[in-house]
Amino acid sequence: MHKNREKPIKLLLTWAGSDKWYLFASVFCAFLSGLFVIGPYVGIYHLMDAVLLGTLTRKGLTDCIVLVSVTTVFRMVLLGLSGVLSHKGAYNALFRVRCMIIEKLAKVPLGYVSERSTGEIKTVLNENIEKLELCLAHNIPELVSYLTGPVVIFIYLMTVNIPLALISLIPLFLDIPVMMAVFQKMSALLPETNASLADFNSVMVEYVRGMRLIKAYRMGSKSFKKFREAILDENRAWNKIAKKTAPLYAVFILLLESGLLLLVPLGGRLFLHGSIPASVFLLFSYIGSLYLTELLPLQQLSGNFAQAFSGMNKVKEILALPTFEGGDDFPESHDITLKGVHFSYDGKINVLENANLSIRDGEKIAVVGASGAGKSTVAALIARFHDVDEGEVLIGGKNVKSIRYETLLQHISLVFQKTFLTRDSVFDNIRMGRHASLTAVREAAKKAQIDDFIMSLPDGYDTKVGSYGSRFSGGEKQRIAIARAILKNAPILILDEATSAADPENQMEIDKAIKNLCEGKTVIIIAHRLSVVGMCDRVLVVENHTISDMGTHDELLLRNRNYRKSWESYEAARNIRYGKGGDVR
Numbered sequence: 001m002h003k004n005r006e007k008p009i010k011l012l013l014t015w016a017g018s019d020k021w022y023l024f025a026s027v028f029c030a031f032l033s034g035l036f037v038i039g040p041y042v043g044i045y046h047l048m049d050a051v052l053l054g055t056l057t058r059k060g061l062t063d064c065i066v067l068v069s070v071t072t073v074f075r076m077v078l079l080g081l082s083g084v085l086s087h088k089g090a091y092n093a094l095f096r097v098r099c100m101i102i103e104k105l106a107k108v109p110l111g112y113v114s115e116r117s118t119g120e121i122k123t124v125l126n127e128n129i130e131k132l133e134l135c136l137a138h139n140i141p142e143l144v145s146y147l148t149g150p151v152v153i154f155i156y157l158m159t160v161n162i163p164l165a166l167i168s169l170i171p172l173f174l175d176i177p178v179m180m181a182v183f184q185k186m187s188a189l190l191p192e193t194n195a196s197l198a199d200f201n202s203v204m205v206e207y208v209r210g211m212r213l214i215k216a217y218r219m220g221s222k223s224f225k226k227f228r229e230a231i232l233d234e235n236r237a238w239n240k241i242a243k244k245t246a247p248l249y250a251v252f253i254l255l256l257e258s259g260l261l262l263l264v265p266l267g268g269r270l271f272l273h274g275s276i277p278a279s280v281f282l283l284f285s286y287i288g289s290l291y292l293t294e295l296l297p298l299q300q301l302s303g304n305f306a307q308a309f310s311g312m313n314k315v316k317e318i319l320a321l322p323t324f325e326g327g328d329d330f331p332e333s334h335d336i337t338l339k340g341v342h343f344s345y346d347g348k349i350n351v352l353e354n355a356n357l358s359i360r361d362g363e364k365i366a367v368v369g370a371s372g373a374g375k376s377t378v379a380a381l382i383a384r385f386h387d388v389d390e391g392e393v394l395i396g397g398k399n400v401k402s403i404r405y406e407t408l409l410q411h412i413s414l415v416f417q418k419t420f421l422t423r424d425s426v427f428d429n430i431r432m433g434r435h436a437s438l439t440a441v442r443e444a445a446k447k448a449q450i451d452d453f454i455m456s457l458p459d460g461y462d463t464k465v466g467s468y469g470s471r472f473s474g475g476e477k478q479r480i481a482i483a484r485a486i487l488k489n490a491p492i493l494i495l496d497e498a499t500s501a502a503d504p505e506n507q508m509e510i511d512k513a514i515k516n517l518c519e520g521k522t523v524i525i526i527a528h529r530l531s532v533v534g535m536c537d538r539v540l541v542v543e544n545h546t547i548s549d550m551g552t553h554d555e556l557l558l559r560n561r562n563y564r565k566s567w568e569s570y571e572a573a574r575n576i577r578y579g580k581g582g583d584v585r
């Protein structure tokens with residue numbers, strides 16, 4: 001809780017780690033560059049003074065030119081140096097924050113990650129973090145530089161004429177509440193803009209992934225309403241910000257430039273009364289009313305800071321997600337038990353109520369039930385993708401909550417319905433980060449019936465998979481995933497409809513691969529097709545929000561009406577033959 005209230009700049013520096021020294025050095029250079037702003041003003045004032053008094057000499061002119069040139073060059077050099085340092089610090093900090101998020105996402109229960117859409121995570125990793133770059137590399141040094149210059153000029157003006165110098169500050173005091181109002185308005189509206197940006201990113205990812213479908217159905221970009229609406233929504237959100245803040249920006253600029261209206265009449269009066277010399281009058285009329293405009297970029301900075309802080313909140317949200325820390329070693333035995341398990345995804349609708357099961361070490365179980373009955377949920381709870389609301393999930397007699405999360409995942413292999421291949425080589429896709437030799441990888445691939453196919457590719461195991469594994473068929477991808485699981489050799493195996501993408505030819509290969517994969521393991525197969533039942537010892541039926549029955553295929557055929565009906569339908573479908581004209585026999 002305390003962390004959430006941490007000051008944004010302090011938090012940014014914590015995230016920057018040791019790179020904060022680059023940021024400090026950059027701020028220091030920006031400060032020095034701000035000090036040099038005074039040079040041209042002092043030079044011009046002395047020039048005006050000498051011209052008006054008729055005391056200008058060649059040396060005086062040269063001194064003035066040198067002062068103006070040297071201070072301007074120093075200012076630019078320091079500003080450049082500040083930029084180099086701030087970018088080095090900022091990009092290192094960004095790298096660190098992105099790594100922290102990625103590491104966090106790897107540690108949080110999978111349930112949390114899948115609940116956040118890809119687009120939302122992409123928005124945080126990309127757009128929100130980029131705003132931090134803007135803040136660290138540009139806005140903070142700029143803020144220091146923009147503030148130092150006017151402060152130094154003000155101090156100089158005070159040495160010339162205190163009353164006029166103080167009067168020159170009036171526009172600034174009037175502007176402070178306006179700037180605060182801009183910041184507040186931006187901060188209030190940004191969550192909405194962020195949400196629409198995250199939505200836009202989600203829809204964009206969906207649009208690109210669904211391109212095949214869009215083309216197949218000739219939906220065309222215009223007809224993809226969701227995409228267009230997401231773009232329009234994002235535009236609307238930004239227009240709303242512009243509408244609400246533009247008038248305030250205008251007031252800010254007008255006020256900041258209004259010094260002339262005060263200093264010319266007042267200074268003129270003092271000059272005409274002989275209270276100040278002409279050079280002081282001209283100094284305040286020109287510089288005294290202009291130096292505050294150095295602060296003009298601040299109006300944009302307030303908006304940028306608001307955006308950066310809003311992005312930081314998103315990063316904070318992810319970094320605050322709970323992780324499963326600590327815990328015991330994995331148990332020796334691999335039997336699985338569910339005791340009185342209740343579970344709901346949203347806290348409202350119970351997907352499982354009082355679910356009980358007992359799977360023996362080395363047993364192969366098929367999980368059957370209607371679509372949406374909760375089969376995948378049972379598997380997800382065993383792998384602790386979510387925590388149960390009530391009851392216990394035990395492996396080898398130990399509650400999964402007491403087993404070290406990493407260890408738990410190391411001992412469970414999952415083959416999902418949708419196979420995800422990374423953009424690396426086939427070799428790396430099977431190894432998945434572990435140290436395994438080519439011989440070991442090939443051994444696994446042979447058992448998964450995919451070695452011959454991989455060897456027939458132009459670069460064999462070095463073949464790049466390509467984005468989303470687009471160059472492989474569904475069946476090939478599944479066999480690569482099975483090879484992965486064989487190599488992992490975890491004692492517990494969960495297969496979620498792993499055979500769904502197979503054609504009849506592939507099916508035999510996949511069946512062989514699965515048989516090899518399952519050898520000597522405790523296996524749970526989520527069976528959407530009852531053919532899987534043949535390779536399992538027992539069947540578990542999920543229906544009516546619970547595990548309603550568990551037994552061998554023959555036992556269930558005798559005692560479970562719904563299972564018997566499903567089996568009969570499956571048998572009938574299996575025996576369907578097609579006649580010449582396509583008629584069903």
Ligand SMILES: Nc1ncnc2c1ncn2[C@@H]1O[C@H](COP(=O)(O)OP(=O)(O)OP(=O)(O)O)[C@@H](O)[C@H]1O
Pocket residue numbers: 114115345346351369370371372373374375376377378528
């Ligand atoms: N992440 C989630 N958030 C909210 N509800 C979910 C989530 N995942 C699944 N559900 C809901 O929980 C119920 C059970 O889903 P589950 O995926 O376990 O069923 P299933 O039997 O495996 O279905 P299928 O055979 O169609 O894959 C469904 O009503 C589903 O809509």
